[in-house]
Amino acid sequence: MDLSPIQSALSSKSYSTLADTCDELMLQVASRGIAYQEEWPFDVHLLGHVFANDLNSARYLWKSIPQGIKESRPELVASWKIGQCLWTRDYAGVFDAIRGFEWSPEVVDLVTAFSENYTKKMFQLLNSAYSTISVGDVAHFLGMTEDNATNYALQQGWTLDSSSKMLTVKKPKMVAEQKLDPSKLQRLTEYVFHLEH
Known part of the structure; x- marks a missing residue:
């Protein structure tokens, strides 16, 4: 099975297209009747959907993965933990799930890019929703210590x-x-005047 399109998307850091690349390749492989499940990079595929903020697809992919594969791949379970936290809007939990696992070299850049994007997204939400907010709340929403959250906010002009x-x-x-x-x-004015008279 040729997974080079997935490897190419990872190496070029084309994370926004990763989920679609995985979906298309999975359909091609499945349509040829090739047994792919043991070799399939489900963790990369799942993280691709998480990166694209496509939680429905991530959830359906998770449900379709055989239980034996889930049990044998801790990185896959860790990837799903991020998706679960996003699904339940457990903002601090997303960051805990990211920091709570030793990611493989294959996906560490993807997870880092997701974490940075998610931090920016959460900060933008705070920026639009609040005029004042406690340091503790900012730290909670950004998954940082109070000192780091304060420094981050001050760097953004707060x-x-x-x-x-x-x-x-x-x-x-x-x-x-x-x-x-x-x-x-x-x-x-002249045009409206002309229409009225």
Whole structure:
């Protein structure tokens, strides 16, 4: 079985296309009647769906994997743990699941890239949902220590009230509205006037 398209996606760090590559290759192999399950990189496939934030596909893939394979591959179980935490919105649990396993060299870059993207996504959610938030809550949502979460937030332009341990969110600058050209407004006025009379 030729898994080179999957290896190519991993080596080129094309993680956003990894799940689709795995899905297509799995269908091709299965359509030829080739027994693939023992050799299939289910952990990579599952992490590809997690990276793409396609939790339904990750869940269906997990359910389709034979129990014997699940029991014999700890990295696969660790990959699914990330998916479970995402599914239940256990934000800190996602980071605990990532840090709680010694990832193989084959997937460590994929997991690292997912972790970085997830941190950014969580920070953007906090940025849009709060004007002030406690250091402890930021640490919880970002899966960091309070010191690391504070440093991360300060690097993003937030400010810290050290007496109350509250962070003030720096809202993104609003894009200035485009000003209407007076000549266009005059033409529109003339056009409407013409229609009414």
